[in-house]
Amino acid sequence: MKKKSSRGNKIPSFKLDDPMAEREAKKYQNPIPSRELILEVLHKEGVPLTKEEIADKLGLHTDESLEAFRRRLRAMERDGQVLRNRKRCYCIINSKDLISGRVIGHPDGFGFLKPDDGSDDLFVSPRQMRALLHGDRAVVRVRGVDRRGRKEAALVSILERNTNRVVGRLHVDSGVNFVVPDNKRIAQDILIADSQLGEASDAQIVIVEILEQPSKRKQPIGKIVEIIGEHMAPGLEIDVAIRAHDLPFEWPDPVIAEMEQFDRKIDPAECVNRKDLRRTPLVTIDGEDARDFDDAVYCSRGKKGWKLLVAIADVSHYVSPDTGLDDEAKNRGNSVYFPERVLPMLPEPLSNGLCSLVADEDRLCMVCEMHISDEGKIYRSRFFEAIMRSHARLTYTQVAKILVQKNATLRKKYKNLVPHLEQLFALYKVLREARERRGTMDFDTQESKIVFGQGRKIESIVPVVRNDAHKLIEECMLVANTATARYLQRKKMARLLRIHEGPSHEKLKDLRAFLGEMGLSLAGRDEPEPSDYMQLIQSIAGRQDAHLIQTVLLRSMSQAVYSGELKGHFGLALQLYCHFTSPIRRYPDLLIHRAIRHCLAGKKPSTFRYSQSDLAQLGEHCSTTERRADEATRDVISWLKCEFMLDKLSEEYSGIITAVTSFGFFVELDNIFVEGLVHVSNLQRDYFHFDPIGHRLNGERSGVSYRLGDQVRVKVARVDLDEKKIDFDLVITPKKRKRRSKRK
Numbered sequence: 001m002k003k004k005s006s007r008g009n010k011i012p013s014f015k016l017d018d019p020m021a022e023r024e025a026k027k028y029q030n031p032i033p034s035r036e037l038i039l040e041v042l043h044k045e046g047v048p049l050t051k052e053e054i055a056d057k058l059g060l061h062t063d064e065s066l067e068a069f070r071r072r073l074r075a076m077e078r079d080g081q082v083l084r085n086r087k088r089c090y091c092i093i094n095s096k097d098l099i100s101g102r103v104i105g106h107p108d109g110f111g112f113l114k115p116d117d118g119s120d121d122l123f124v125s126p127r128q129m130r131a132l133l134h135g136d137r138a139v140v141r142v143r144g145v146d147r148r149g150r151k152e153a154a155l156v157s158i159l160e161r162n163t164n165r166v167v168g169r170l171h172v173d174s175g176v177n178f179v180v181p182d183n184k185r186i187a188q189d190i191l192i193a194d195s196q197l198g199e200a201s202d203a204q205i206v207i208v209e210i211l212e213q214p215s216k217r218k219q220p221i222g223k224i225v226e227i228i229g230e231h232m233a234p235g236l237e238i239d240v241a242i243r244a245h246d247l248p249f250e251w252p253d254p255v256i257a258e259m260e261q262f263d264r265k266i267d268p269a270e271c272v273n274r275k276d277l278r279r280t281p282l283v284t285i286d287g288e289d290a291r292d293f294d295d296a297v298y299c300s301r302g303k304k305g306w307k308l309l310v311a312i313a314d315v316s317h318y319v320s321p322d323t324g325l326d327d328e329a330k331n332r333g334n335s336v337y338f339p340e341r342v343l344p345m346l347p348e349p350l351s352n353g354l355c356s357l358v359a360d361e362d363r364l365c366m367v368c369e370m371h372i373s374d375e376g377k378i379y380r381s382r383f384f385e386a387i388m389r390s391h392a393r394l395t396y397t398q399v400a401k402i403l404v405q406k407n408a409t410l411r412k413k414y415k416n417l418v419p420h421l422e423q424l425f426a427l428y429k430v431l432r433e434a435r436e437r438r439g440t441m442d443f444d445t446q447e448s449k450i451v452f453g454q455g456r457k458i459e460s461i462v463p464v465v466r467n468d469a470h471k472l473i474e475e476c477m478l479v480a481n482t483a484t485a486r487y488l489q490r491k492k493m494a495r496l497l498r499i500h501e502g503p504s505h506e507k508l509k510d511l512r513a514f515l516g517e518m519g520l521s522l523a524g525r526d527e528p529e530p531s532d533y534m535q536l537i538q539s540i541a542g543r544q545d546a547h548l549i550q551t552v553l554l555r556s557m558s559q560a561v562y563s564g565e566l567k568g569h570f571g572l573a574l575q576l577y578c579h580f581t582s583p584i585r586r587y588p589d590l591l592i593h594r595a596i597r598h599c600l601a602g603k604k605p606s607t608f609r610y611s612q613s614d615l616a617q618l619g620e621h622c623s624t625t626e627r628r629a630d631e632a633t634r635d636v637i638s639w640l641k642c643e644f645m646l647d648k649l650s651e652e653y654s655g656i657i658t659a660v661t662s663f664g665f666f667v668e669l670d671n672i673f674v675e676g677l678v679h680v681s682n683l684q685r686d687y688f689h690f691d692p693i694g695h696r697l698n699g700e701r702s703g704v705s706y707r708l709g710d711q712v713r714v715k716v717a718r719v720d721l722d723e724k725k726i727d728f729d730l731v732i733t734p735k736k737r738k739r740r741s742k743r744k
Contacts, residue, residue, distance in 0.1 A: 022607050032068045033058050035076055035613060039092060042082070048089035078160050079617055080116050083139055098139050098156060102624060105134030105185035113140055113153050116620055118563060120504075122153040131155060131216045134185035135162035135246075135624075165209050166190055166222070167243035169231060169722060172202040179208050179222070180722075182244040182635075188219055196223030203231050207243055231722075235456055237639040238338050245632040248332050249343055254324030259347050262318065262354060266362050270317070271387045277367070278389040281420055282311050284357050285394045285473050292335075292344070293357040294582045296365070296390050297476050299424040305373040306427045310480040311388050313355040314364040315583035316593040319346070321609060330618070333625025335585035338636050339450045344585070351584050359393040366593055368480045368580065372427065376434025381483040383596050392417055399469035428472040431479060438573045439531025443554055448673035450640055458644045461673045477581045478572065484592060485576035491599045494612045496588050496619050497578050500560040502527070502570040511556040513693040518549065530573040548709025551658070552695060562588050562619035562626075564612045588622050591615070638724040641674045645719050645726055652731055657710045660697060662690040665706050667714055667728055676726030678706075678714060683730060 018024065020034035041057055042049060051073060055061075060069050073090065076082045080100025082090045093100045099122065101115040109126040111134070123146055124132070132138060137160040140153035166186060168179040177192040182205075190208050200206050208222040228243070229236050242249050251259075282296040298309040319325050329345050336343040344351045357363050365388050371380040392414060401407035402418060403425045411418050436442075446463055453459040481498075488495040503511065508528070515522055520540070524532040533553060540546045557571065562579075569577040580596075583589040591610065598608050610618070655667040664679040680688050680697065687700040696707035706712075714728035 048091040100139045103136045107184040109187045123150040133163040190220045190222045198224045200224045241632045241635045275386040277386045281391045283392045292351045292584045308370045310368045311365040333622045336629040359390045376430045396469040400467040431475040440573045441530045441571045484580040485578040492605045496615045499563045499567040500569045500571045501558045503556045507556045561623040564615045676728040
């Protein structure tokens with residue numbers, strides 16, 4: 001007799017034992033062999049097999065099971081797990097022979113393949129990129145190593161086309177119609193036949209549907225499906241960025257239908273078996289313009305230290321797997337924050353309503369309770385489902401005034417909360433000291449904010465000031481995320497981690513060469529620790545070139561990503577770290593909540609609906625959506641800064657060199673936070689040579705050099721809204737540097 005899963009479905013018995021049979025039975029009414037079992041069959045046989053041969057070895061014979069099996073094989077193809085060759089046989093994609101991954105385009109026509117397994121990127125030449133567009137998924141083989149020592153890819157197969165619509169500016173030139181994509185990672189223009197122009201005319205911003213994807217011999221061909229507006233129309237920048245980066249911005253009908261089923265108030269039946277925290281003085285602390293409140297905190301002092309409660313919106317209670325709401329949240333991956341506009345991951349009735357921990361309203365939450373010693377170490381933690389009521393909606397500014405400035409008016413207004421806030425502040429100081437002892441990296445970076453006036457006209461660009469309240473909440477979230485990762489590790493659960501690898505060997509080599517020229521050194525030899533970086537940063541405090549050195553240190557770092565692999569978080573000096581605290585705006589956090597809920601229900605790790613392979617794919621997807629959101633936001637800010645500078649042509653400003661390249665250097669204007677390029681062709685009469693190790697341009701005859709961190713004075717020469725670029729002319733050059741004489 002066949003077993004039954006917890007869902008009631010029969011656990012199938014195939015010709016071969018499926019290690020994931022129980023999980024498959026939980027997910028599907030009529031389960032088929034898992035991906036793991038299919039890969040095991042292919043690996044065991046050691047040769048490519050046809051679909052029919054694999055099905056026969058698995059004992060699949062009914063039409064229903066064969067059709068489901070066909071769909072699974074196609075999904076495995078799309079995800080880069082298997083490849084179907086010219087003889088229609090399936091083989092395993094592996095890192096030795098074939099590599100699957102996502103294509104990252106470059107404005108200059110070449111690109112990179114980011115492998116699914118997290119290994120080093122492969123260089124894709126302009127010739128190979130002719131058949132590809134940014135975002136496509138492909139299988140490649142290593143064809144050799146280029147002159148810069150990079151592994152070079154040769155295209156084998158395109159797994160998935162990711163670009164079906166493109167936004168850009170229409171050009172009509174000598175009878176030829178083409179659209180130049182706004183997303184500069186798409187380096188190919190899209191050709192438009194006269195019959196596919198519609199009502200569009202030259203210079204308009206349009207949306208193109210791609211009718212024929214590019215090949216090695218021809219450009220992509222498309223038709224215009226929508227006219228967004230006239231070039232340089234005010235307020236157009238966000239609409240263009242949304243479409244240029246293919247950000248989902250409309251809610252599908254199934255999601256709208258599902259949202260209508262939710263009540264505005266919590267049903268008492270939902271509170272059964274939940275701990276009641278409504279009398280516990282939990283509070284939210286966020287920015288003045290925040291609308292979705294993910295987290296609330298409470299702290300009390302005990303005999304052995306502190307008890308910290310971090311209550312997080314219980315999004316997983318409302319957003320279930322295999323629903324339209326979940327599919328759309330996964331598709332979006334995260335909320336996207338533009339200046340004065342948000343594209344939420346979840347519809348507003350949830351993100352700003354039922355899930356948001358608004359003050360004086362009952363809300364369902366997932367709580368991480370931590371007991372923390374006087375040394376800042378978590379010695380006990382647990383998770384539970386609860387119902388809470390936020391006792392106040394506080395802002396960072398208010399909390400800083402209460403705790404640091406001791407503002408009498410605010411302390412009187414929130415007198416019942418002040419003792420708890422002071423305990424929270426005391427715990428923050430302990431956690432901060434523990435973080436510093438651990439060697440966590442803490443760079444002094446500067447963010448800016450665009451301030452709008454009437455008619456969305458930019459009034460100014462101002463620095464974002466982080467006070468102790470910002471840092472307090474940051475520490476609470478860090479410690480909760482750390483406790484979560486440890487909890488899931490103890491439970492042996494498949495989970496999605498936030499990983500941050502240390503600097504690569506090549507970047508480390510360049511960094512050490514640069515530091516050597518500055519008379520500095522980085523400890524740690526071939527594998528420096530985060531504490532080695534922090535010791536160096538502390539040693540340069542007070543130096544005029546401290547900003548320059550810190551910038552180079554930052555650029556030696558890799559980018560943090562989501563992964564199921566246990567690779568640690570270099571920047572935080574942690575072996576285990578995940579994202580738990582923002583499920584309203586990040587899909588990985590929602591996945592973590594589902595893993596916790598699975599544990600709280602007392603279920604086995606093997607029955608969790610997500611395998612480690614599933615989470616690896618979701619991690620790659622969420623890392624991609626995160627980068628997509630960053631690029632879209634950066635495009636909008638660059639456009640707005642160009643718009644801000646349009647009426648400032650020929651004006652002079654002082655600034656600092658923030659990047660040096662072979663074609664010139666970039667300057668950020670003091671107190672304005674706008675960046676532009678001084679092209680090498682606009683420098684004084686001389687031949688300039690780029691020194692990538694020293695981050696500078698050296699004049700061959702004049703002895704003048706332009707180095708990262710130098711102060712210069714520039715004049716605004718050109719502003720290009722299409723390219724989102726600003727060009728400067730140099731007004732005052734740095735002083736001539738004396739070159740060090742070599743000892744004989």
